[in-house]
Amino acid sequence: MMQPPAIALGLRLRVLAEGPGASAAQVITPAPVGAADDLEALVAFASECDAVTFDHEHVPPAGLRAMAEVTSVQPGADALVHAQDKIVMRERLTALGVPCPRWARVGDRAAVEAFAAGAGWPVVLKTPRGGYDGKGVLVLDSAGDPAWSTAEAWLADWAGRGGLLAEEHVAFTRELAALVVRSPSGQAAAWPVVETVQRGGVCHEVTAPAPGLDEELGAHLTDVALRVAGGLGVTGVLAVEVFEVLRDGRPTVLVNELAMRPHNSGHWTIDGAETSQFENHLRAVLDLPLGSTRARAPWTVMVNVLGPREIEARHEDLYRSYLHVMAHDPGVKVHLYGKEQRPGRKLGHVTVHGDDLESVRARARHAAAFIAGEIDE
Numbered sequence: 001m002m003q004p005p006a007i008a009l010g011l012r013l014r015v016l017a018e019g020p021g022a023s024a025a026q027v028i029t030p031a032p033v034g035a036a037d038d039l040e041a042l043v044a045f046a047s048e049c050d051a052v053t054f055d056h057e058h059v060p061p062a063g064l065r066a067m068a069e070v071t072s073v074q075p076g077a078d079a080l081v082h083a084q085d086k087i088v089m090r091e092r093l094t095a096l097g098v099p100c101p102r103w104a105r106v107g108d109r110a111a112v113e114a115f116a117a118g119a120g121w122p123v124v125l126k127t128p129r130g131g132y133d134g135k136g137v138l139v140l141d142s143a144g145d146p147a148w149s150t151a152e153a154w155l156a157d158w159a160g161r162g163g164l165l166a167e168e169h170v171a172f173t174r175e176l177a178a179l180v181v182r183s184p185s186g187q188a189a190a191w192p193v194v195e196t197v198q199r200g201g202v203c204h205e206v207t208a209p210a211p212g213l214d215e216e217l218g219a220h221l222t223d224v225a226l227r228v229a230g231g232l233g234v235t236g237v238l239a240v241e242v243f244e245v246l247r248d249g250r251p252t253v254l255v256n257e258l259a260m261r262p263h264n265s266g267h268w269t270i271d272g273a274e275t276s277q278f279e280n281h282l283r284a285v286l287d288l289p290l291g292s293t294r295a296r297a298p299w300t301v302m303v304n305v306l307g308p309r310e311i312e313a314r315h316e317d318l319y320r321s322y323l324h325v326m327a328h329d330p331g332v333k334v335h336l337y338g339k340e341q342r343p344g345r346k347l348g349h350v351t352v353h354g355d356d357l358e359s360v361r362a363r364a365r366h367a368a369a370f371i372a373g374e375i376d377e
Helices: 002-010 041-044 062-069 079-085 086-095 110-119 148-157 215-232 277-285 320-327 356-374
Strands: 102-107 123-126 137-140 164-168 176-181 188-190 194-199 202-208 236-247 250-259 301-305 333-336 346-354
Touching: 002 277, 041 062, 062 079, 062 202, 079 086, 079 250, 079 346, 086 250, 102 110, 110 123, 110 164, 123 176, 123 333, 137 148, 176 215, 188 215, 188 356, 202 356, 215 236, 215 250, 236 277, 301 356, 320 333, 320 346, 320 356, 333 356
Parallel strands: none
Antiparallel strands: 102 164, 123 137, 123 164, 176 188, 176 194, 176 236, 194 202, 202 301, 236 250, 301 346, 333 346
């Protein structure tokens, strides 16, 4: 998704792909194959680049620092660790005065139960590293929850690696995301705050801007995101995912997670903003002036196309679904990622923008559901 703006900017991309069939490798050449934890492959790749960035947070800090010896790496290891390690993130955000759920580092069952005595049940346990899209997250409803067998296995596994993260179970009204971008010289910009809806721990739908968002709260959330970007030294795109909660009868936000890269909550910007997150990420990585983040229309809705649970619901060829979707609604923008169909996997997304929220939302949902095989008309 960075390739179209790269072409427009006269930039040549290379990609270090996990395999020859990777989505980016299908549209970018050269695309040498190499693992994110292969130090030799990382350095060899970086030596051929004027600047390096990434599309996931699983590049080890040692690899980032080794690449930084031969070229510009944005964002750097010292910033990225806050998106890689949830405990490091919580410690730093707390030090910055950023609102977070109550949390603690826990190393055994007694520590979890002590945390629950103060924060209450349920308790959310998270592995500090490696989790995404709901993976590495476990909810314990009580001291007698059958899930304790899994929790104790996790605690044992992480005992020598700093323990697990325990968080209060937040009774939120909805989930929001603030997307900002920051360049090495310190220029920063923010897109409108969006509402996100999850399905099975995976982002399913994004509405921009977040409907009914209190103007003061939206400004506060944007300020929080910009403060996090500056405080952590982030360069490129930063997504700050938050819970909207009611405290003393007034809405406020608690930061849930960070992503230091173009993020699913910002895919709507490809069609719905004057400058997409992908173009601005490239601009930031190269320290170019940032583009306008203004929305093109009053409402934009993005719906992910998720792989169907039932095999019989799958289209043999996803591209055949274009015939219906594009004929039914020429205003729908379809983006497929060239991925093999698997249940719940993000296969692509659709975007619709316009003046009427309910119409825009219905059109986007219909298109995504048809491509995913959830409906047949």
